[in-house]
Amino acid sequence: MNMMKSPGLAAVLSFLIPGLGQIYNGQIFKGLIIIAIQAVNILLxxxxxxxxxxxxxxxxxxxxxxxxxxxxxxRAGARR
Structure with missing residues (x-):
């Protein structure tokens, strides 16, 4: 069963720490990649x-x- 996610919360989490919103959405690997890219960008x-x-x-x-x-x-709403 998929739980509904708050788009606003996902955006705020990524505002605070880029990639955290993706992790909240269940996209763990994508979130970690974004965090790593931002670490490189800080060095750049x-x-x-x-x-x-x-x-x-x-x-x-x-x-x-x-x-x-x-x-x-x-998508979850359409399945109901």
Missing amino acids: MAILIGYVTYFIFWVYAIYDAYRRADKDNK
Whole structure:
């Protein structure tokens, strides 16, 4: 049985820690990959490009977490 996920909570979790929203949604591997990418981006901030790539992946993680929770909820609702 799939439990309904809060898209808003998933987005907030990824806002706080990119990848955490994916983990909340059950996408453990994807969440860990995003966390690892952001760790590399933090290191890349030493050569400035990290500021751009961190922001891009941060926004992506928030959007993806929200979209996935919403999509899973709609799919679960259609099965009822």
